[in-house]
Amino acid sequence: MTAEVEVVAAGELNRYADGIRDVYARAFAAPPWNEDPAQADHYAERLARDARRPGFTAAVATADGAVTGFASAWTTPEAFPADRSYGQVAEALGPGRTRAWLCGALEVNELAVAPEAHGAGLGAALLHAVTGPAPDGRCWLLTSVRAEAALRLYERAGWRRVDAPVPGKAALVVLLGPRHPGRVEAGAGAEGGDR
Template sequence: MTVTVQLLNGEQTAELESELKKVFAEAFAEPPYGEGPADVERAFRRFRSQIRRRGFRAAIAFDDETVVGMAYGYPLSANTGWWDTLIDPVPGDLRHEDGKRTFGLFELAVRPPWRRQGIASHMHRVLIEGLDNARVLLNARPEATGAQAAYLAWGYRRVGSAIPWEGAARHDVMVLDLPHP
């Protein structure tokens, strides 16, 4: 069997919610995340509003009919609160959003049995290919050394730290500048 990645819009992604919950639950159950059923439900309450955002797109990995990975996001609005969660000061020009400048990558996960096969990298490439945004922004746990290594290898740079929601652990805020023709 060969893993394939499909680029989907919000409506198409919504149809896969139950399968994506399985990916999230398996990927984030282990350390350093330790997320359980309540965390999955919280993430998918956000998911239901995220899929309706302008410019939402998802790269979903399938092994035959089984969903084995997901990556999704959308362009940040001009009045996004993302930068307000930073605990480190950053220059104002880095924080500036206009509704088009930054694509927010909200989730990227691969189920454990399918890891270390290049699936995350493939989903990431499919997700950002053709974006007309200037950059991609994501939050990543510093203790997630595998994810951190991948992001750095893909060209992301750390620009600060954030507490993305009340009660969350500290996350590194990372930016990838996109090439423009």
């Protein structure tokens, strides 16, 4: 299967909505996410709203006209959010590092590849497509340490784990992109830095 990855404008996402929903349902039904396939409908609704965020970008992988993967990202607001897992991230990093590393940076929100397309390099290509234009290389993402395959992908692509565990049951970890200026300090230990 030969797939093609392209950056897609927010207004063009509707063309891929059914395929994105399908890939999301299949990718996140497996451990460690174990999401009910109905969650894909909620994601599709959220994606339509997210497409209006400042700095929104998306990429879609297709093969023979079918969506085989997607990624989305946006600029994290200067006033760091408190909903979803953001509050836990801010608690882990402290206000100084949260502001310096994440606010105004490109945040990878979702990345998913259809199970049958794993191992073809699509995850890395999608990640690069949405983070390539990150301002000053400042991009970040949040995932679970239980998502071992995803962590291997990110680390092979040059992403670095922040050495500050995110509190909560999901076992989340923040990763900084390969050109992020905070990468060196990120692995310096949770005790250092502005907490």
